[in-house]
Amino acid sequence: xxxxxxxxxxxxxxxxxxxxxxxxxxxxxxxxxxxxxxxxxxxxxxxxxxxxxxxxxxxxxxxxxxxxxxxxxxxxxxxxxxxxxxxxxxxxxxxxxxxxxxxxxxxxxxxxxxxxxxxxxxxxxxxxxxxxxxxxxxxxxxxxxxxxxxxxxxxxxxxxxxxxxxxxxxxxxxxxxxxxxxxxxxxxxxxxxxxxxxxxxxxxxxxxxxxxxxxxxxxxxxxxxxxxxxxxxxxxxxxxxxxxxxxxxxxxxxxxxxxxxxx
Numbered sequence: 001x002x003x004x005x006x007x008x009x010x011x012x013x014x015x016x017x018x019x020x021x022x023x024x025x026x027x028x029x030x031x032x033x034x035x036x037x038x039x040x041x042x043x044x045x046x047x048x049x050x051x052x053x054x055x056x057x058x059x060x061x062x063x064x065x066x067x068x069x070x071x072x073x074x075x076x077x078x079x080x081x082x083x084x085x086x087x088x089x090x091x092x093x094x095x096x097x098x099x100x101x102x103x104x105x106x107x108x109x110x111x112x113x114x115x116x117x118x119x120x121x122x123x124x125x126x127x128x129x130x131x132x133x134x135x136x137x138x139x140x141x142x143x144x145x146x147x148x149x150x151x152x153x154x155x156x157x158x159x160x161x162x163x164x165x166x167x168x169x170x171x172x173x174x175x176x177x178x179x180x181x182x183x184x185x186x187x188x189x190x191x192x193x194x195x196x197x198x199x200x201x202x203x204x205x206x207x208x209x210x211x212x213x214x215x216x217x218x219x220x221x222x223x224x225x226x227x228x229x230x231x232x233x234x235x236x237x238x239x240x241x242x243x244x245x246x247x248x249x250x251x252x253x254x255x256x257x258x259x260x261x262x263x
Contacts, residue, residue, distance in 0.1 A: 003028035200228035
């Protein structure tokens with residue numbers, strides 16, 4: 001087909017990709033997004049997403065491009081699932097606010113299943129090593145685990161990624177202050193932009209008696225969001241409102257469940 005043939009040319013400038021994003025069929029848009037020689041503007045990528053928001057193949061072709069504007073990454077995180085979402089959070093400029101909100105959410109079933117498996121693993125170090133071998137020990141997965149109170153999984157994940165023995169990793173996370181966490185986090189090669197989200201989770205864990213009871217997780221997540229919102233970092237009004245809404249959800253849902261049980 002002519003549109004696909006054009007989309008696969010070795011070099012495509014902004015004007016051509018803009019036209020493809022606006023009017024071409026899905027297969028041509030997918031081919032252009034997969035083309036390493038195609039130069040897309042932020043507006044054109046937004047238009048492609050607008051037109052093919054329900055197309056997993058087109059969204060995947062955009063998500064897997066080598067570099068993406070932050071606005072594109074953050075929009076895609078809300079539309080894709082599984083490995084694509086993991087890659088966007090770990091590899092692109094998704095804000096720690098959004099990464100934390102995704103970690104608290106329940107839509108990412110595959111990641112949550114891995115966190116639950118880790119909690120039941122008879123040999124957690126071997127399980128973590130297996131995840132790393134399969135390239136599944138990502139920043140997104142570790143943040144999801146920590147947001148659900150799985151501190152031991154987080155410790156072993158850092159130890160595996162950094163090559164530092166677990167007992168030393170434990171000391172750096174729990175007994176060496178902010179600089180210890182920062183040092184082991186950087187040694188593990190995790191994205192620096194997500195450190196505030198991890199630090200808020202670790203601080204919240206230290207601030208409460210987390211025993212793993214069913215009501216502990218929403219309580220812990222509320223504390224984690226409180227810690228994040230009070231950190232000395234620039235957060236926009238929009239992001240603040242979004243995280244406050246998330247805190248409200250975490251407060252309302254347990255109350256509704258308690259009322260239902262009492263009825």
